[in-house]
Amino acid sequence: MSVNVMTAVFPVFGWTALVAAGVCLGSALWQFLWIGGSAVWRGLGPWQTGRADHRVPLVGPGEPAHLGYWWRQLRVDAVSAAGYGMRVIWTAFSDPWLERITRNLFRGRRPSGKPGEMPATRLLMMVFVAPGTVVGAFVAAVVATVLLGAVLAVFALLLALVWLGCAAAVPVLRGVERGWALARGIRVKCPYPGCYRPVPLAVHRCPNCRAPHGELRPGRYGVLWHVCTCGHRLPATRLAGRERLTALCPHCDRYLPETVGTTRVVHAPLVGGTSSGKTMLMAAMVEGLHAWARRGDLTVEYASADDRRAHVDLSQELNSTGWAHATTGGQPRALMLTVSRGRRRRLLYLYDPMGESVSDAERVRAQQYLAHADGVVLVADVLADPKVRGRLGADDAARAGAARPSAQGPWETYQRLTGELAALTGRRGRLSVAAVVTKRDVLDQLVSLPVPGARIDGWLAEIGLGGLVRALGHDFRAARYWAVSARAATGTGPLESEQRRAAEPVLWLLAASGLGTGALLGPGGAGGKERRIRLRANTEREKSPA
Numbered sequence: 001m002s003v004n005v006m007t008a009v010f011p012v013f014g015w016t017a018l019v020a021a022g023v024c025l026g027s028a029l030w031q032f033l034w035i036g037g038s039a040v041w042r043g044l045g046p047w048q049t050g051r052a053d054h055r056v057p058l059v060g061p062g063e064p065a066h067l068g069y070w071w072r073q074l075r076v077d078a079v080s081a082a083g084y085g086m087r088v089i090w091t092a093f094s095d096p097w098l099e100r101i102t103r104n105l106f107r108g109r110r111p112s113g114k115p116g117e118m119p120a121t122r123l124l125m126m127v128f129v130a131p132g133t134v135v136g137a138f139v140a141a142v143v144a145t146v147l148l149g150a151v152l153a154v155f156a157l158l159l160a161l162v163w164l165g166c167a168a169a170v171p172v173l174r175g176v177e178r179g180w181a182l183a184r185g186i187r188v189k190c191p192y193p194g195c196y197r198p199v200p201l202a203v204h205r206c207p208n209c210r211a212p213h214g215e216l217r218p219g220r221y222g223v224l225w226h227v228c229t230c231g232h233r234l235p236a237t238r239l240a241g242r243e244r245l246t247a248l249c250p251h252c253d254r255y256l257p258e259t260v261g262t263t264r265v266v267h268a269p270l271v272g273g274t275s276s277g278k279t280m281l282m283a284a285m286v287e288g289l290h291a292w293a294r295r296g297d298l299t300v301e302y303a304s305a306d307d308r309r310a311h312v313d314l315s316q317e318l319n320s321t322g323w324a325h326a327t328t329g330g331q332p333r334a335l336m337l338t339v340s341r342g343r344r345r346r347l348l349y350l351y352d353p354m355g356e357s358v359s360d361a362e363r364v365r366a367q368q369y370l371a372h373a374d375g376v377v378l379v380a381d382v383l384a385d386p387k388v389r390g391r392l393g394a395d396d397a398a399r400a401g402a403a404r405p406s407a408q409g410p411w412e413t414y415q416r417l418t419g420e421l422a423a424l425t426g427r428r429g430r431l432s433v434a435a436v437v438t439k440r441d442v443l444d445q446l447v448s449l450p451v452p453g454a455r456i457d458g459w460l461a462e463i464g465l466g467g468l469v470r471a472l473g474h475d476f477r478a479a480r481y482w483a484v485s486a487r488a489a490t491g492t493g494p495l496e497s498e499q500r501r502a503a504e505p506v507l508w509l510l511a512a513s514g515l516g517t518g519a520l521l522g523p524g525g526a527g528g529k530e531r532r533i534r535l536r537a538n539t540e541r542e543k544s545p546a
Contacts (some may be wrong), residue, residue: 015128015132016128016131016132016135017132017135018132019128019129019131019132019133019135019136020132020133020135020136020139021136022132022136023132023133023135023136023137023140024136024137024139024140024143028097028136028137028140028141029140029143029144031092031140032089032092032093032140032141032144032145033144033147033148035088035089035092036085036086036088036089036144036145036148037085037148037151039081039084039085039087039088039089040081040082040084040085040148040152041081042081042084043077043080043081043082043083043084043085044077044078044081055073055076055077055080056073057072059229063213063214063215063221064206064211064212064213064228064229065213065215065221065222065226065227065228065229065234066221066226066227066229067220067221068166068219068220068221068222068223068226070162070163070166070167070223071166071220071221072220074159074162074163075159075163078155078156078159082152082156085148085152086145086148086149089141089144089145089148090141090145092141093137093138093140093141097133097134097137097141098134098137101133101137102130102133102134102137105125105126105129105130105133106126106130107126108125108126109125110125111133166223169218169223170218170219170223173218173223173224173237174217174218177217177237177238180238184264185264185513185514186261186262186263186264186265187264187265187372188200188202188256188260188261188265189265189267189349189369189372190249190251190252190254190256191256191257191333191334191336191349191369192249192252192254192333192334193330193331193332193333194252194330194331195249195251195252195254196331196368196369196371196372197249197251199249199250199251199256199260201214201215201216201217201250202247202248202249202250202256202260202261203247203248203249203250203253204216204234204242204245204246204247204248205245205246205247205248206228206230206232206234206245207232207245207246208228208230208231208232209228209229209230209232211228211229211230212248212253213226213228213234214250216234216235216236216242216245217236217237218236218237219236221236222236223236224236224237224240225240238261238262242261243258243259243261243262244258247260247261255304257303257304257336257338257347258303258304259303259338259345259347260347263338263345263346263347264345264346264347264513265346265347265348265349265372266346266347266348266349266374266375266509266510266513267334267349267351267369267372267373267374267375268348268349268350268351268373268374268375268376268377268506268509269350269351269353269367269369269370269373269376269377270282270350270351270352270353270377270379271353271358271376271377271378271379271413271417272355272358272378272379272380272381272406272410272413272438273355273358273381273384273406273407273408273409273412273413274354274355274356274406274407274408275355275381275404275405275406275407276355276379276380276381276384276406276408276410276413276438277379277381277438277439277486278352278353278355278379279314279352280318280438280486280487280490281377281379281436281438281484281486281502282335282350282352283311283314283315283318283486283489283490284484284486284489284490284498284499284502284503285350285502285503285505285506286311286335286337286350286503287315287489287490287494287499287502287503288489288499288500288501288502288503288504288506289337289339289503289506289507290499291496291499291500291503292500292503292507292520294496295500297341297520298339298340298341298517298520299338299339299340299341300337300338300339300340301337301338302336302337302338303336303337303338303347304336307335307336307337310333310335311335315490318490318491319491319492330354331353331357331366331367331368331369332351332352332353332354332369334349334350334351334369335349335350335351335352336348336349336350337350339510339515339517341515341516341517342516344514344515344516345515346510346513346515348506348510349369350506351369353367355406355407355408358408358413358416358417360416361416361419361420364416364417364420364421365420370420370421373421373431374431374432374509374512374513375431375432375433375434375509375512376417376421376431376432376433376434376476377433377434377436377505377506377509378410378413378414378417378433378434378435378436378472379410379436379438380410380413380435380436380437380438380460380465380468381405381406381409381410381437381438381439382409382410382437382443382460382463382465383400383403383405383406383439383442383443384405384406384407384408384409384410385409385410385411385464385465386409387463387464387465388449388463388464388465389405391448391449391463391464392446392448392449393447393448395447396445396446396447396448396449399442399445399446400442400446402442403439403442410435410465410468411465411467411468414468414471414472418471418475430477431476431477432476432477432478432479432480432508432509432512433472433476433478433479433480434479434480434481434482434505434506434508434509435456435457435460435468435472435479435480435481435482436481436482436483436484436505437452437456437460437481437482437483437484438484438486439485439486440452440483440484440485440488441485441487441488443483444485449463450462450463452483455481456481456482456483457469457479457481459483460481469481478512480505480508482501482504482505484498484501484502485498486502489501489502500520501522504520504521504522507520507521508521
């Protein structure tokens, strides 16, 4: 009897399998693969710009930028799209295959729901077609799920490689930028009073909405580009053009020069007592740099409109009064110039602190910009030294008094500077010092002192400041000396040769940074007799204090 049952059931199973194979391979499998693949493609969208997507997180209160696609959204989109594709396959298996097609067949109806015309037809659909259709649709759904899963696994592997590539590119790009900056000696410091802090990464403003971006570098917000909340794309690397954006100090929120992140900065503070001639010397140095630029040896530009305005105001003051007011206002803001020679460029920070800043050790210690100094310009008013004043005759003493000598001599200034400078920088022995004797026009009128010759260091020793020369030579890596008339280099009718000479101390410090300005320097450390005669020809204009 069991044999008879098997003989009767086997054809039914065989027919069901045949129908299932036909349903699976002939229709259902390809339909499931198509709708599953289409669902995955749609799940990776939306593909229309501006359409909302609940999977994209809102921008937080910190950085005003969307997270980079690789950081999070890549994984979220892939997982959601894959899950959506799988669900669509089984949703299609449930409806229409189970809910409509097979239900109609088991009721003796056609798949569309139309009743069979004859009882035999209805019986045929119920017994021979409906079971095979259910099995075929189920097998097709399983096979489609497996095939789509295999394709998605390969796709996930490719996405993982993309993610790993982006994750590896972040430290590589950061390291390349850091190495490039170190190789070029670029160490950004804030030039503003009360700050002077290092700026490892500036804050950049979006040019469209002016939102501040403090993390504009390769990272979780993007490898090469960041997208602001306004939709504007911002370059995240120097190679992509980040330096074209407006930069601010992250500590004090004040604007930084355009070239601050791509150009080596040379910090050159002018140190001297009150009325030693620092401000006029700085004005003469700037005019001298422009004089070299007019000859075609340099390219000099103001780093910002504020720097141009500050120097123009100082020049107007010198033109109208012939002298500069004493520096006031606490710590100084650096006057910034971009100096180029050939293909090399430097961003020069010139600091002009008030003379009282070196009146005692505590005030020197408060000058935090000294910690970043690449070299020091020691402004030496020798007329303020008691030994020098003691050698002057009555007429020369009157001339020296009219020049308003500083209350603090160069040796006293140096003594108060040197210890604190070593404590602030930790590298005084690697710094260069440019010692500039000011008020040369007045010194040329004194008959009690020897003529400043080609070797200003020897002249300083001759007038009683040999200790200063020896100390500078011992404490610093290199020392060089000049004697300059700032009055002859500024104001109305300045001497261009004296302007260029006034810029030589800065050119020497820039040469130490590798700019290549050493070829512009004259021999020795000061001018000779010929220069003294030329200055004396302008005595009438130079009688007021330098």
